[in-house]
Amino acid sequence: MDSAAILYSSLQSERYSSTYRFSAQMTERVDPEALQRAIDLVMPRFPGFAMRIRRGFFWHYLEPNQAPGPFLREDVSDPCQPFRFQGDNHWLIRFYYFDRRISIELFHALSDGAGALVFFRALLAAYLRERGCDIPAGGDLPDLAAPPPPREREDAYSRYAGARTLHEPKKPRAFPNTGTPEPFYTFHVTMGFVPAGQLRTLARKNGASVTEYLAAVLIQVILERQERLHPARLRPVTLAVPVNLRAFFPTETLGNFITTVAPFVDPRLGDYDFAEILAQVRAYMKLHVNRQELRAAFTGNVRLTRNPILRVIPLAFKTPIMALSYRLRAVRPYSCTLTNPGVFTVPDEMRPHIARMEVVLGQATVPRCHCAAITYGDTTGITFAGALAETDTERAFFRYLVRQGLPVRIESNR
């Protein structure tokens, strides 16, 4: 297991697991039999996704899952349910279909978003081939008959870990942006679809990338919410923005290879207008998203997993320590998560069959919503998902985009 997978496995509980979902809205109704055949064809090519997690005395570990499956099933109203290591034949991946939508859900220990999209692209290609389309392998599409290359399962964190760790000052506790929790197993998803070209133009007009622009809008709406709620003390609004490290450190791994940066705005210093928030976000990203700092950030986690003292502590004691550390270092200092895997590209032969893409981040450890965006063709799908009753954040977010002249179409399971 890589250092991220170790963490996600330790956080696993009956009520929480680090889960995410990618969906493709096809142009025609999904044929479940063809899709099951495609799953059966694709899974052997990606052994990293056909894994189960076992509990050792000192660590969790992954081993190939020989159980039957995974089997396609009809989609459910509340996605991203927690994975249970002992349930569902130990599978850590789920496949769903509903009307024209094909969805996969993954436990984060298997892969990050970029790795999962490689797998999903191969699955969609295999499905379309089963439906009679001629989609040649090559480019982004792996040959399903070829043996899986071992480099796809390398631990890129260990490979690129440097000599120095990042010793940054402790991040202050952020405005939690929580709300009224819904009953367990309720998971609200609200998607907004906007024209990707117009969104990009709007971001460029403000001198920012799409991710920076979305981050700035999100920070602004959370700042406004904090002001409305009149908390006892104002706190900074900080986003957790995962960065795909493959862009900085060449690797073909399909395992986890991300780290998080934390653009923030501190309202205790005074009021910020949108231009100032955006400038703050841009400056933060420019300053901190660089090869050296990112390497130092994940080196700390790798070192932790190699720590001889930590190694000899039994898992039963290690798990609560890691859960507490996660709460202090990865939950408290953040108000919300924003992830943008970017543009999902497919070969020309596949394009006419896919209408749009969707991404849903699973539940948080506290009742707050997460934001995720993905672009396919000329549609960017922005999803807010969480187990809280209030819709303040997504409402203000999409209203802001509407005020900027973007047409937004909303779909929700509320």
Place this chain on the structure above:
Amino acid sequence: MSYCVNCGVELNPGAARCPLCGTPAWKPKKDAAPYFPTRPAVIDPAPRRTAALILSSMLASVVVCCGLLNLVFIPDKPWSLYIIGAAVMLFIWFVLPLCLRLPLPLRLSLDVIAVGIYVWLISLSVGGGVWFRGLAMPILGLICVLVFLLSLLLRGGRHSRLTVLSLSIGAAGLLLLGVEYFVNRYAHGVWAPGWSLVTSAVCVALIIPLRVIRRVPALRAEVRRRFNF
């Protein structure tokens, strides 16, 4: 196409209301295909009961083993009651919440009762029925009542920190008053209030300004500013 007049976003043709603000949609199409499935997730039964069963069997085996050993080793002293009491207490603390979804005030009260049972078993093993009935039971009963009331009042976590603090201080003051009352009654037969009056006065002196600060918004803002709170 259907739009929310409040948010300005386009809605699903079948949506009865805007999912963002709840504004009713204008003439939703009843026969429109839903975008999301309505089938709820099939939820596997939670393995809580399995965990409860494992823990119960572990505790039960400890209880049985120690009980049997007590018959052989030092049979004249019921030392196993210490372990049996601890096992019962652990059962109430950890296993019961796995089996039953009890409200927090009731759970906390049960936890105190578990401590009471443990103390009772200790009193049995050392022949201390008198101090248990005269001192331990009333004090534990008072703690139980205070914990129950406090958790009932603070349920939901919606109270300000000042309210939580003043209620907790009040409960502590009452507890100390009660402790001295029971100690006096047990030791001397009469209540002669002494140190507990001092602690109660300190508690009242702390509660009054806290309540005043809580009630007066201007004062609250001033305190927040001064103490950077």
